[in-house]
Amino acid sequence: MAEQAAGGAPARGAQPAVVVIGVGNALRQDDGAGLEVARRLRGRADAAETGVGAALAMPAELAVLEYEGEPLGLLELWEGARGAVLVDAIRSGAAPGTIHRVDASREPIPAPLRGSSSTHAVGVGDAIELARALGRLPARVVVYGVEGACFDAGSGLSGEVEGVVDSLAEAVLREARELAVVSR
Amino acid sequence: MSDGGEARRTRVIRTDYLARVEGEGAMYVRLDGREVAEVKLRIYEPPRFFEALLRGRAFTEAPDITARICGICPVAYQMSAVRAMEDACGVAIDAGPLRDLRRLLYCGEWIESHSLHVYMLHAPDFLGYAGAVEMARDHREIVEQGLRMKKAGNALMALVGGREVHPINVRVGGFYRAPTRAELRTLVDPLERARETALATVRWAATLEFPEVRRAPELLALSEPGLYPIDLGRIVSDRGLDIAPAEFDAHVVEEHVEHSNALHARIRERGTYLTGPLARYALASAQLRPLAREAAREAGLGPVCDNPFQSIVVRAVELVQACDEALALIDGYVEPDAPAVDVIPRRGVGHGATEAPRGLLYHRYEIDDEGTILDARIVPPTSQNQLAIEEDLRAVVEASVDLPDEQLSLRCEQTIRNHDPCISCATHFLKLTVDRG
Numbered sequence: 001m002a003e004q005a006a007g008g009a010p011a012r013g014a015q016p017a018v019v020v021i022g023v024g025n026a027l028r029q030d031d032g033a034g035l036e037v038a039r040r041l042r043g044r045a046d047a048a049e050t051g052v053g054a055a056l057a058m059p060a061e062l063a064v065l066e067y068e069g070e071p072l073g074l075l076e077l078w079e080g081a082r083g084a085v086l087v088d089a090i091r092s093g094a095a096p097g098t099i100h101r102v103d104a105s106r107e108p109i110p111a112p113l114r115g116s117s118s119t120h121a122v123g124v125g126d127a128i129e130l131a132r133a134l135g136r137l138p139a140r141v142v143v144y145g146v147e148g149a150c151f152d153a154g155s156g157l158s159g160e161v162e163g164v165v166d167s168l169a170e171a172v173l174r175e176a177r178e179l180a181v182v183s184r
Numbered sequence: 185m186s187d188g189g190e191a192r193r194t195r196v197i198r199t200d201y202l203a204r205v206e207g208e209g210a211m212y213v214r215l216d217g218r219e220v221a222e223v224k225l226r227i228y229e230p231p232r233f234f235e236a237l238l239r240g241r242a243f244t245e246a247p248d249i250t251a252r253i254c255g256i257c258p259v260a261y262q263m264s265a266v267r268a269m270e271d272a273c274g275v276a277i278d279a280g281p282l283r284d285l286r287r288l289l290y291c292g293e294w295i296e297s298h299s300l301h302v303y304m305l306h307a308p309d310f311l312g313y314a315g316a317v318e319m320a321r322d323h324r325e326i327v328e329q330g331l332r333m334k335k336a337g338n339a340l341m342a343l344v345g346g347r348e349v350h351p352i353n354v355r356v357g358g359f360y361r362a363p364t365r366a367e368l369r370t371l372v373d374p375l376e377r378a379r380e381t382a383l384a385t386v387r388w389a390a391t392l393e394f395p396e397v398r399r400a401p402e403l404l405a406l407s408e409p410g411l412y413p414i415d416l417g418r419i420v421s422d423r424g425l426d427i428a429p430a431e432f433d434a435h436v437v438e439e440h441v442e443h444s445n446a447l448h449a450r451i452r453e454r455g456t457y458l459t460g461p462l463a464r465y466a467l468a469s470a471q472l473r474p475l476a477r478e479a480a481r482e483a484g485l486g487p488v489c490d491n492p493f494q495s496i497v498v499r500a501v502e503l504v505q506a507c508d509e510a511l512a513l514i515d516g517y518v519e520p521d522a523p524a525v526d527v528i529p530r531r532g533v534g535h536g537a538t539e540a541p542r543g544l545l546y547h548r549y550e551i552d553d554e555g556t557i558l559d560a561r562i563v564p565p566t567s568q569n570q571l572a573i574e575e576d577l578r579a580v581v582e583a584s585v586d587l588p589d590e591q592l593s594l595r596c597e598q599t600i601r602n603h604d605p606c607i608s609c610a611t612h613f614l615k616l617t618v619d620r621g
Contacts, residue, residue, distance in 0.1 A: 027233075027252050070255050070300065076335065122304050126317055133320040134327065153233030 015080035030148030083179035090145030096160035260540030272534025295337030303330025358524030459543030529555030
């Protein structure tokens with residue numbers, strides 16, 4: 001279990017301009033993809049701090065969080081941020097490893113991606129739409145989804161998803177940087 | 185949502201949006217004429233993966249590992265795990281500040297989980313919305329209330345548990361760090377507001393319209409003199425069962441059923457039983473704190489609530505209970521001398537049972553002298569309630585047989601939701617639902 005895994009809301013007043021939130025469950029195979037992306041971005045930030053990877057440094061106005069909780073908790077995680085990039089696993093019937101991007105600030109989460117895999121949780125898409133209805137969505141929200149192959153109990157990602165995690169992390173970081181610049 | 189089948193007299197009601205895996209029916213009801221011929225639910229995947237994962241791990245790892253079984257009730261898993269491990273090692277934390285802290289943390293989880301269920305999942309059923317999002321457009325204040333209350337629960341879990349999701353401060357023997365009195369005082373304001381909201385929630389829930397359904401499964405809950413059941417106690421039922429958690433295995437059998445991965449639990453030689461808010465309330469309403477008892481009385485609840493649709497009122501009463509008890513625990517809190525007691529492993533078997541928001545959660549572990557886990561068994565509330573939910577479905581469908589398919593299907597979903605089941609709760613990937621036209 002990653003020591004730095006942030007489950008809780010950051011302290012008020014310290015909220016950076018843009019939060020990158022990897023969502024998922026590490027013990028549900030590909031459902032852990034979002035967490036893995038966040039972990040790799042964090043790894044880069046740590047390397048940058050020690051001078052090893054200065055070129056990979058993330059702007060100070062970015063925070064990267066891993067979130068394994070119930071999706072409505074997202075409303076607290078992004079509270080006060082002007083932008084958010086969410087990364088989650090997705091199951092739409094596309095080829096495993098396919099990367100989807102939805103600009104939630106420009107369009108509603110498509111109906112097929114709403115709803116939940118559980119009767120006692122509101123889904124990630126629903127959490128975004130609920131926040132929108134309540135005026136609690138950051139000005140810019142972009143969702144990245146990677147099509148998963150397997151969501152059964154177990155650890156580790158499928159080969160198809162593992163193969164795209166680095167390029168997904170790249171895309172997420174680029175997006176987050178742009179949002180940070182725009183929101184300055 | 186439904187297909188008529190070839191035979192004119194056969195109706196099939198099914199829904200698969202509850203399902204974890206696309207295309208697998210979560211609920212299947214077949215009617216022959218007005219008779220319910222078949223009810224099948226596929227609602228829960230038992231934590232067998234976790235039981236296997238636990239074997240060979242250290243006894244101290246069980247609370248952290250099992251916390252990951254559920255994103256909504258990690259504290260329940262931790263609490264049943266620590267109770268079982270302490271039991272195996274001959275330690276009992278049945279009183280004092282460490283027990284109080286555990287109960288306090290557990291109150292946070294009840295507040296968080298019940299707020300989510302009452303406001304975001306159950307309320308839309310009664311107000312006629314497809315979900316919380318649609319409801320929020322017309323009833324913004326109701327949703328905001330629910331979110332505020334949930335946040336108070338989260339704050340409590342974050343402070344005592346170390347983090348609201350998968351709390352990391354819990355350990356076998358107690359906590360890694362005990363909060364100070366001053367820290368706990370910061371929770372008083374939000375909890376007092378949450379308590380007010382909870383009281384309003386009971387009054388509001390009591391005004392909802394409920395289908396006329398009466399159910400009488402055997403009801404099972406923890407029991408401890410003078411306290412509403414949460415974190416420890418004997419296991420009792422309204423039909424005379426009264427056993428220690430160590431006897432659970434001897435009295436409850438789990439059976440494989442063909443249509444579901446889940447094991448269905450039954451009380452040996454008796455059958456179906458129900459755990460959760462309705463059972464706790466029926467068996468322990470006299471132990472509610474006066475404020476919660478009074479709220480229940482004003483809402484018109486008798487000593488037993490036998491209409492599962494009214495479980496929303498009972499959950500609201502438990503919200504009052506959890507807020508009020510949390511405030512009392514904070515008020516009376518004495519910082520412990522040490523955040524944990526020593527627990528020295530020894531060969532043996534330990535049992536732990538606690539009340540997750542949705543019902544009794546039982547853990548049993550066998551460990552060796554070094555504390556290595558040799559065997560683990562976890563019986564979550566949903567696999568215990570599955571038969572009772574199927575029987576509810578059968579009764580509800582028989583009573584609602586004249587409803588058109590779509591309404592009948594919705595009524596069935598509500599019937600399942602009444603018991604807040606854990607439906608493969610640990611995944612939350614975005615899911616594409618296919619419209620079958």
